[in-house]
Amino acid sequence: MKILNILHFTENHRFYIYRDFSMSSMNTYMLNNIYQPMVGLSAISLYHFLYQQVSSDQLGYSELEQQRKLFLFLGIEPSERGRKFLIEQFSKLEAIGLLQTYRKYILDSDDYIYEYKLLSALSPKEFFKNQHLTLLLRDKIGKHTVISLRESFKEKLPTEISTKEIYSENVSVPFYDLFQLNTQVVDNELEQAELEVSASLQIVNQTLESESSNEYTYADLITRIPRNSMNRSCIENLKYEPEQINAINYVIKKYHLTLQEVSSLLDEDGIFSENGDLVIDQLQKKANSNYRQDKTREDNRERFLKKDSKDERVSYEEKIVDPDYFLDIPEVFIGQCDKQQYNMMLCNVPYTHVLKRVFPGSIPDRILDIFDKIDMNYKLKEEVTNVLIHYLVSHDLDWNKNFIDSIASDLLGKQVNSFEQAVKYIRNKNEIKEKLKENKANKKSNSRTYSSRMNQNQKPKIPIITTNQVEKRSFTQKELDEIQKLTQQLDGN
Structure with a gap:
C-alpha cells in the first residue's frame, strides 16, 4: 500500500x-x-x-x-x-x-x-510454480520444510497402478458429441446486455490508480469510442480477440499511453486492415511518434515508472529466469534491485523502461532513434534488446550507432530470439574477447623473448686491422735487393 x-x-x-x-x-x-x-x-x-x-x-x-x-x-x-x-x-x-x-x-x-x-x-501446484513465493517461503522456514510441505499435498498413485505397465486411453465425451447449439441465430439482445453490464462494471470500478495502471479491457476501450466512429465496428470485434487486447495493452505499457491516448490512436486511419484486423505495427509506429514528440509528458512517464518498479507486468504472463542465466548487476543498478529482480526486469519489461533507468533524466533522442530502428525494422524481441542494453552498460561501451547496429544485426543473423540465447551470445562474446587478450599478451611475451634470444645469438664482433694500425718498419739495402730480384723472377724478366 x-x-x-x-x-x-x-x-x-x-x-x-x-x-x-x-x-x-x-x-x-x-x-x-x-x-x-x-x-x-x-x-x-x-x-x-x-x-x-x-x-x-x-x-x-x-x-x-x-x-x-x-x-x-x-x-x-x-x-x-x-x-x-x-x-x-x-x-x-x-x-x-x-x-x-x-x-x-x-x-x-x-x-x-x-x-x-x-x-x-493459489493452489499448491500454482504456488510452487511461482519462484518468488517459493523462495520467500524457503527463506522463512528452510528448504527441507518447503520440500516436506510440497510433498504433503500429493496423494500417491495406488501401487497396483504404478507398478504395472498399463495402456491408457481417453474415453471422455467432447462437448459437441453430447450437446448441439443453434449457432445460426445470433442473440443481439444478450450480447448487448453483456456489453452494457461489463462496461458499467468497469465505470463503477474506475479509480485514480486504475487510470494509470495501463491494464485496460475491451470495455475500457469501447466506452471511449464514439458510435459514429469509422473504426467503431473494428473495435467492437476486439471483444472476441483477447490476444489483440493483450497486444494493445503491451503497446500502452511500452509507450506509457493513457486510456484517452490509446483510444484516439485506435480511431485513426490505418490502424485496422480492410478485413478489420488490428495492424499492431502501425499502432506501434503511431504510439512511438506520440511518445517522441510530446515532451511535456515526461513527468507522467516518471510517475508511471515509479508505480511499475515493483511489478513490471502488463497482461502478458511473467517469464521466470533460470538462475543459470542470471546476469551480474551493472554499477548503475546497484542498490536499486537484487540480482533476481534485475534479471526478471530484463526478461519481462519493454526496452524503453530499461533505457529510462539507464538515463534517469531524459533519454537522448539519438539513443531512442537507434533502438526504435532495432525495434521497428529488426523486430528483435524486447528481452533480447534488453540484454543488448545490459551488454553496453556493464562493459562501459560507447553508445555508437554503427557499433550497436552491428551487434543487433549479428543477433538477428544468428536468430537469437530468447533471453537465454541472448545471454549465451554475450557470454560467448566475452570469452572470445578474453581469448584475444590472452593471445595478444602471449604474442608480446614471445616477441620479447625472441628479441632477447636474437641478441644473445649474434656473432661476436671481430676487430678489423686497418693500415693505420700496421706497425711501420724500415728495410735494409740487402733486403730491398732481394725483394727486387724476386719480383723480376715473378715478372719473367
Whole structure:
C-alpha cells in the first residue's frame, strides 16, 4: 500500500470489500500453512476478517464502513504508529498476491474511500510454480520444510497402478458429441446486455490508480469510442480477440499511453486492415511518434515508472529466469534491485523502461532513434534488446550507432530470439574477447623473448686491422735487393 501522506489513511476513512470467489478447505489450509509463515499471523487474520465482510454464500461487495472497525479487530490504537502497522499488514497481503487496494477520491466530500479486493490463495501446484513465493517461503522456514510441505499435498498413485505397465486411453465425451447449439441465430439482445453490464462494471470500478495502471479491457476501450466512429465496428470485434487486447495493452505499457491516448490512436486511419484486423505495427509506429514528440509528458512517464518498479507486468504472463542465466548487476543498478529482480526486469519489461533507468533524466533522442530502428525494422524481441542494453552498460561501451547496429544485426543473423540465447551470445562474446587478450599478451611475451634470444645469438664482433694500425718498419739495402730480384723472377724478366 503506497500511502505518501499518513493523514490519507485513518480510522475515519471508509472502506468496502470486494471478492468474487469462495474459500474452500484447501484455501484455508494454504493460508494457514503456506502463506502465514511468509507474512505473519496479523496479516492472515486481517485477510480472514476482510473475507467475512461479505456473506460466505455471496459474492460481490460489502457495505461501506469506517476503518475504525479494522483497528478494533486487530487490537491496535488509532494512532500514527497503529496506522503504519495496519498499512504494513495490507502491504504484505498485496505483495504475496492476496489483496489489491484501490483508493477512490470523492470530489463532493473531498475525501478518500478504500476498496479492498480480495484474491484467492493459489493452489499448491500454482504456488510452487511461482519462484518468488517459493523462495520467500524457503527463506522463512528452510528448504527441507518447503520440500516436506510440497510433498504433503500429493496423494500417491495406488501401487497396483504404478507398478504395472498399463495402456491408457481417453474415453471422455467432447462437448459437441453430447450437446448441439443453434449457432445460426445470433442473440443481439444478450450480447448487448453483456456489453452494457461489463462496461458499467468497469465505470463503477474506475479509480485514480486504475487510470494509470495501463491494464485496460475491451470495455475500457469501447466506452471511449464514439458510435459514429469509422473504426467503431473494428473495435467492437476486439471483444472476441483477447490476444489483440493483450497486444494493445503491451503497446500502452511500452509507450506509457493513457486510456484517452490509446483510444484516439485506435480511431485513426490505418490502424485496422480492410478485413478489420488490428495492424499492431502501425499502432506501434503511431504510439512511438506520440511518445517522441510530446515532451511535456515526461513527468507522467516518471510517475508511471515509479508505480511499475515493483511489478513490471502488463497482461502478458511473467517469464521466470533460470538462475543459470542470471546476469551480474551493472554499477548503475546497484542498490536499486537484487540480482533476481534485475534479471526478471530484463526478461519481462519493454526496452524503453530499461533505457529510462539507464538515463534517469531524459533519454537522448539519438539513443531512442537507434533502438526504435532495432525495434521497428529488426523486430528483435524486447528481452533480447534488453540484454543488448545490459551488454553496453556493464562493459562501459560507447553508445555508437554503427557499433550497436552491428551487434543487433549479428543477433538477428544468428536468430537469437530468447533471453537465454541472448545471454549465451554475450557470454560467448566475452570469452572470445578474453581469448584475444590472452593471445595478444602471449604474442608480446614471445616477441620479447625472441628479441632477447636474437641478441644473445649474434656473432661476436671481430676487430678489423686497418693500415693505420700496421706497425711501420724500415728495410735494409740487402733486403730491398732481394725483394727486387724476386719480383723480376715473378715478372719473367
